[in-house]
Amino acid sequence: xxxxxxxxxxxxxxxxxxxxxRSILSLPTDLLNAFKSSTILNLIYVSIIAILIVLxxxxxxxxxxxxxxxxxxxxxxxxxxxxxxGSVFIIYFLVSAGLMTRNFCESIKILYYPMTNVFxxxxxxxxxxxIVNRLNFSATAKTTLxxxxxxxxxxxxxFFTNINKFVPERIFPILGNGFFNTFILGTTNIAxxxxxxxxxxxxxxxxxxxxxKKIAIISITLxxxxxxxxxAILLFIFTFFTHVDEIxxxxxxxxxxEFGNFFQRLESLFLxxxxxxxxxxxxxxxxxxxNIFQKLTNIETxxxxxxxxxxxxxxxxxxxxxxxxxxDFGAKIYPYLMISLVLISSIAILIFANIIKRKxxxxxxxxx
Amino acid sequence: xxxxLGIGLGLFVYIALLCSLxxxxxxxxxxxxxTSKGNGYLLPPIWKRENRASYMTTKREKDQxxxxxxxxxxxKKR
Amino acid sequence: MKKWIRNITIIIIIFVFITAFSSSYSxxxxxxxxxxxxxxxxxxxxxELEVSxxxxxxxxxxxxxxxxxxxxxxxxxxxxxxxxxxxxxxxxPRQLNLSHCKIIVFxxxxxxxxxxxxxxxxxxxxQVRPSSxxxxxxxxxxxxxxxxxxxxxxxxxxxxxxFTDSSRYTGHMPNATIGDFxxxxxxxxxxxxxxxxxxNLNNNSNDSSVQGENNVENIGVAVFNNDQLVGELNxxxxxxxxxxxxxxxxxxITIQDPYDSNETLDIYVTPKSSPKIKVxxxxxxxxxxxxxxxxxxxxxxNNSEYLSNDVLDTISNACNSYLENMFLEYLYKTSKDxxxxxxxxxxxxxxxxxxxxxxxxxxxxxxxxxxxxxxxxNTSVKSGMLILET
Numbered sequence: 001x002x003x004x005x006x007x008x009x010x011x012x013x014x015x016x017x018x019x020x021x022r023s024i025l026s027l028p029t030d031l032l033n034a035f036k037s038s039t040i041l042n043l044i045y046v047s048i049i050a051i052l053i054v055l056x057x058x059x060x061x062x063x064x065x066x067x068x069x070x071x072x073x074x075x076x077x078x079x080x081x082x083x084x085x086g087s088v089f090i091i092y093f094l095v096s097a098g099l100m101t102r103n104f105c106e107s108i109k110i111l112y113y114p115m116t117n118v119f120x121x122x123x124x125x126x127x128x129x130x131i132v133n134r135l136n137f138s139a140t141a142k143t144t145l146x147x148x149x150x151x152x153x154x155x156x157x158x159f160f161t162n163i164n165k166f167v168p169e170r171i172f173p174i175l176g177n178g179f180f181n182t183f184i185l186g187t188t189n190i191a192x193x194x195x196x197x198x199x200x201x202x203x204x205x206x207x208x209x210x211x212x213k214k215i216a217i218i219s220i221t222l223x224x225x226x227x228x229x230x231x232a233i234l235l236f237i238f239t240f241f242t243h244v245d246e247i248x249x250x251x252x253x254x255x256x257x258e259f260g261n262f263f264q265r266l267e268s269l270f271l272x273x274x275x276x277x278x279x280x281x282x283x284x285x286x287x288x289x290x291n292i293f294q295k296l297t298n299i300e301t302x303x304x305x306x307x308x309x310x311x312x313x314x315x316x317x318x319x320x321x322x323x324x325x326x327x328d329f330g331a332k333i334y335p336y337l338m339i340s341l342v343l344i345s346s347i348a349i350l351i352f353a354n355i356i357k358r359k360x361x362x363x364x365x366x367x368x
Numbered sequence: 369x370x371x372x373l374g375i376g377l378g379l380f381v382y383i384a385l386l387c388s389l390x391x392x393x394x395x396x397x398x399x400x401x402x403t404s405k406g407n408g409y410l411l412p413p414i415w416k417r418e419n420r421a422s423y424m425t426t427k428r429e430k431d432q433x434x435x436x437x438x439x440x441x442x443x444k445k446r
Numbered sequence: 447m448k449k450w451i452r453n454i455t456i457i458i459i460i461f462v463f464i465t466a467f468s469s470s471y472s473x474x475x476x477x478x479x480x481x482x483x484x485x486x487x488x489x490x491x492x493x494e495l496e497v498s499x500x501x502x503x504x505x506x507x508x509x510x511x512x513x514x515x516x517x518x519x520x521x522x523x524x525x526x527x528x529x530x531x532x533x534x535x536x537x538x539p540r541q542l543n544l545s546h547c548k549i550i551v552f553x554x555x556x557x558x559x560x561x562x563x564x565x566x567x568x569x570x571x572x573q574v575r576p577s578s579x580x581x582x583x584x585x586x587x588x589x590x591x592x593x594x595x596x597x598x599x600x601x602x603x604x605x606x607x608x609f610t611d612s613s614r615y616t617g618h619m620p621n622a623t624i625g626d627f628x629x630x631x632x633x634x635x636x637x638x639x640x641x642x643x644x645x646n647l648n649n650n651s652n653d654s655s656v657q658g659e660n661n662v663e664n665i666g667v668a669v670f671n672n673d674q675l676v677g678e679l680n681x682x683x684x685x686x687x688x689x690x691x692x693x694x695x696x697x698x699i700t701i702q703d704p705y706d707s708n709e710t711l712d713i714y715v716t717p718k719s720s721p722k723i724k725v726x727x728x729x730x731x732x733x734x735x736x737x738x739x740x741x742x743x744x745x746x747x748n749n750s751e752y753l754s755n756d757v758l759d760t761i762s763n764a765c766n767s768y769l770e771n772m773f774l775e776y777l778y779k780t781s782k783d784x785x786x787x788x789x790x791x792x793x794x795x796x797x798x799x800x801x802x803x804x805x806x807x808x809x810x811x812x813x814x815x816x817x818x819x820x821x822x823x824n825t826s827v828k829s830g831m832l833i834l835e836t
Contacts, residue, residue, distance in 0.1 A: 108373060112371065112372055112373070113371075113373075121373065124373060124374070124377060125377065128377040128378075128380060128381050131381050131384075132380070132381055132384040135384060135385070135388040136388060138387070138388070139384050139385070139387045139388035140384065142387035143380070143383050143384045143387050146383060146387075147380075147383070268372070271372070271376075272372070272375070272376050272379075275372075275373060275376030275377065275380075276376055276379065276380050279376070279377060279380040280380070283384075
């Protein structure tokens with residue numbers, strides 16, 4: 001049984017995968033173009049809100065030890081409600097995985113394979129993901145545990161090697177687009193914390209469920225620190241007074257690294273690490289979708305599902321006609337989708353479930 | 369065939385395959401990718417470890433005490 | 447039966463992938479590429495671009511590494527940079543690749559017209575490195591490339607890589623890269639700059655007096671306003687410019703000996719730390735710079751005593767006044783004559799505003815020409831290097 005349970009560190013790394021994968025793509029540029037020089041302030045403010053929300057979620061989960069949100073939906077609304085919420089989550093995971101794959105593969109195509117059709121690059125990713133998802137869950141979790149710390153160290157490396165090109169005065173003017181824009185409209189930035197969606201499904205998979213609160217807080221703090229580092233690198237090297245849209249801004253930042261005559265053009269090393277991270281992200285997204293599907297339909301093994309979900313992600317990734325649609329989606333539609341599904345509706349479900357459970361307990365207490 | 373991308377994805381599949389193997393019940397990548405204490409990149413050196421490795425599911429978790437032959441020291445005190 | 451089908455499917459899929467990916471490889475094969483070392487862009491007679499590409503012939507495997515191979519220069523006239531690359535691709539049997547392009551030379555007339563189109567094209571290219579140097583030549587860019595003849599280096603690419611290192615220990619030439627140029631171009635707090643180069647044959651500029659086989663000399667900064675060339679700085683101004691940007695390790699100045707008006711002293715000055723810059727934006731901009739230097743006396747003459755504190759104090763004061771004059775002359779030159787803020791003072795001015803819209807309403811780049819400067823320099827002269835007293 002210990003083979004299918006996750007440890008603390010693995011759970012933290014799984015939640016971190018989402019933010020690391022998103023920040024390789026256009027997430028930092030979207031933030032910087034919207035908030036210009038006050039992005040770091042905004043991020044600190046948003047991460048404090050995120051930690052408070054996560055504490056709230058932990059408290060709401062306390063009454064249901066060992067159950068994840070699908071089981072709680074069953075308690076709240078019965079089987080129909082459970083099926084609806086389960087399918088919505090599956091669609092959310094698959095769509096975000098598919099569109100991010102398309103984004104990443106277009107970047108790789110421009111850099112390395114200018115004459116190949118994008119279909120083949122995406123297909124390679126999907127094949128790798130299908131092979132990995134046929135193994136058991138702990139293989140994926142352990143792979144993530146090995147790869148994600150390398151990613152975190154690579155961002156620190158990028159930060160410190162570029163430090164002599166920083167212009168620290170770029171953080172001024174400090175309020176960027178204005179107080180109202182930064183703090184009130186900026187609360188939508190909480191959509192960058194996409195890892196919270198995976199937090200809802202963790203409790204039954206943990207080896208030590210008592211550590212759930214610790215896992216949640218550590219992962220959100222690490223997410224915030226990582227995001228602030230990424231944004232700081234871009235803010236201090238490039239200017240954001242005018243709207244600049246680049247394909248992969250961290251790649252451009254990695255091009256500036258030069259140590260004497262030997263270490264030049266280290267950006268390929270970073271690209272290798274990012275390919276690994278991305279493959280991790282797709283595998284985790286599909287694996288969680290497969291687990292939800294197993295809960296909804298009560299099938300015994302999920303191995304044949306790996307191929308099916310892989311093909312679904314491939315199909316979704318090929319839907320948009322060009323890169324601009326995908327980047328638009330990531331900047332405008334995805335935040336609202338994430339906030340409404342992951343934050344508002346899920347917390348509403350948890351609150352309802354808590355109320356229902358309290359009513360049942362009161363009823364039982366009155367009877368005895 | 370797929371150059372750089374192939375190296376990256378091949379590395380990923382290889383690591384995943386390694387993690388799923390186990391020899392005689394013990395996972396292959398034990399000290400590196402273990403799921404409990406004493407794991408990952410931050411392993412302490414051998415002389416500092418107090419607990420036995422958790423992947424072997426031993427009966428007693430703690431290692432032998434430093435001063436195991438307690439009577440020796442008690443004798444010296446007399 | 448099932449295993450057969452599965453194996454055959456895998457083999458078919460592998461073949462499909464091989465055919466799909468091979469087209470990208472055949473275009474990037476190293477035997478079919480020629481690497482451009484330098485690009486020179488001139489303005490031709492009918493307002494088109496005359497682009498020169500410099501590449502070397504790859505040496506055959508048997509020859510020794512010390513053999514020199516003369517660089518080849520191809521020139522073509524086209525209406526834009528990408529068209530020029532396309533034309534040369536058709537002319538040469540191999541495809542041009544800009545990954546090792548180390549310098550990009552623009553001629554003066556083209557720079558006065560405006561080079562933002564070419565800069566955008568180059569930055570957009572995935573092959574061009576943002577650390578390539580950008581040079582504005584007073585002569586034709588094609589002559590500049592042809593006359594570059596490094597005497598010590600065997601390979602011209604090695605010369606291109608290290609010739610900007612002298613900016614750290616002499617301060618006569620900045621290390622201007624195309625990445626910095628692009629950043630300053632789209633930024634509203636500073637203006638771009640480039641290296642200034644010229645041929646040595648005509649003795650045009652009064653800074654160059656070194657005779658040698660290499661006919662090309664790079665001294666000074668080309669000052670831009672937006673994307674047009676507006677002026678140039680001589681070597682003393684370049685020292686000031688690099689000091690404000692904190693990019694020079696030590697530089698040499700020559701001051702009059704305060705004790706003997708016929709003699710001059712050579713002093714090596716080292717910055718102690720980065721300068722303290724304060725910008726006051728209440729009315730017209732007022733900029734205050736404070737700088738700390740360490741100095742060592744380099745030249746010696748008979749009967750010179752440099753150990754006593756009074757002598758050192760006098761020399762320090764002489765240094766201070768000389769440097770302050772040098773800095774003020776340079777700053778008023780950029781402000782009144784060129785009207786362009788290449789020092790990046792706009793970054794410090796932004797500290798005084800709360801939001802970006804306030805800063806844009808203030809319009810720093812246009813207000814720079816009305817600014818006042820105050821420079822305070824503190825030099826502490828240490829006596830000599832090896833010999834302390836004669």
